[in-house]
Amino acid sequence: MIRYLKRPGWPSDSWPWIRAMQGELGRLMDGLAPSEAYPPVNVWSNGDEVLVTAEIPGVDPEHLDISIQSGSLTLKGERSCPEHSSPDCVCHRRESEAACFARSISLPYEVEADRARATCADGVLELHLPRAEQSRPRRIAVESS
Amino acid sequence: MSARKKQERLEGAGEQVEERAELTRDLPVFVPATSIYELPDSLVVYCDVPGVSRGDLDVSLEKGLLTITGYQRAREPEGYQLLHRGYGTGVFRRSFTVVEDIDQDGITASLRNGVLELVLPRSRQPGPMKIEVGQ
Numbered sequence: 337m338i339r340y341l342k343r344p345g346w347p348s349d350s351w352p353w354i355r356a357m358q359g360e361l362g363r364l365m366d367g368l369a370p371s372e373a374y375p376p377v378n379v380w381s382n383g384d385e386v387l388v389t390a391e392i393p394g395v396d397p398e399h400l401d402i403s404i405q406s407g408s409l410t411l412k413g414e415r416s417c418p419e420h421s422s423p424d425c426v427c428h429r430r431e432s433e434a435a436c437f438a439r440s441i442s443l444p445y446e447v448e449a450d451r452a453r454a455t456c457a458d459g460v461l462e463l464h465l466p467r468a469e470q471s472r473p474r475r476i477a478v479e480s481s
Numbered sequence: 482m483s484a485r486k487k488q489e490r491l492e493g494a495g496e497q498v499e500e501r502a503e504l505t506r507d508l509p510v511f512v513p514a515t516s517i518y519e520l521p522d523s524l525v526v527y528c529d530v531p532g533v534s535r536g537d538l539d540v541s542l543e544k545g546l547l548t549i550t551g552y553q554r555a556r557e558p559e560g561y562q563l564l565h566r567g568y569g570t571g572v573f574r575r576s577f578t579v580v581e582d583i584d585q586d587g588i589t590a591s592l593r594n595g596v597l598e599l600v601l602p603r604s605r606q607p608g609p610m611k612i613e614v615g616q
Binding site: 379380381382391392395420427 | 515516521530558564565567568592594598
């Protein structure tokens with residue numbers, strides 16, 4: 337290792353450079369690693385609206401609370417699982433639990449909550465959040481003197 | 482609580498069968514979260530398959546091997562820019578060996594809010610047979 341560090345053309349002190357590269361790689365891997373936050377969401381934007389989809393299997397849409405406040409979207413809900421409480425029942429594996437959840441995500445721009453649309457099908461929530469007029473970019477004309 | 486886990490992280494334990502066959506479609510394969518309960522007269526299986534509609538679900542029981550396959554109808558919205566991806570889409574697939582004697586004609590499947598419920602009734606065994614011991 338020392339031999340390589342002393343090669344001509346390398347900076348005299350390579351450690352800051354290696355540390356910087358390590359930090360960059362760490363950031364890259366953080367971006368690739370799946371988030372454990374629940375529910376998992378995908379977020380898209382086309383300039384006119386934000387589209388948010390979330391996987392929420394086992395959640396009754398009636399038990400879902402969606403709120404928007406100051407550029408932040410909050411999903412709250414409760415996942416129910418069938419209970420087999422009979423003493424004769426044997427549970428071989430249980431990988432889904434009944435639980436409450438809450439997750440907030442930042443939106444890329446202000447949206448109009450009054451015009452938001454939400455649909456839920458086959459355990460996937462789809463939210464369309466139209467962009468607020470005041471958050472659209474405005475072109476400013478430069479007056480000639 | 483996640484609905485899935487990557488196939489390569491799967492640990493082949495218990496009655497679960499490790500997948501060997503490959504899909505002909507080039508899609509990511511996910512192992513759906515599954516719960517299994519044994520009742521006196523049936524086995525009940527719950528499987529998280531969000532984004533899978535009724536027509537894209539395939540359940541088979543052959544030679545004691547129960548296989549659940551669900552194709553997600555993933556659509557990348559056109560004209561949108563992806564800002565954050567918290568989950569991918571592809572195929573849910575999982576297999577289990579079923580040791581109990583199952584009445585295959587009585588199996589029922591239902592899909593509700595992205596959760597598949599399978600009820601596998603035990604086949605009705607005849608009562609204990611008494612064998613007379615001859616002289």
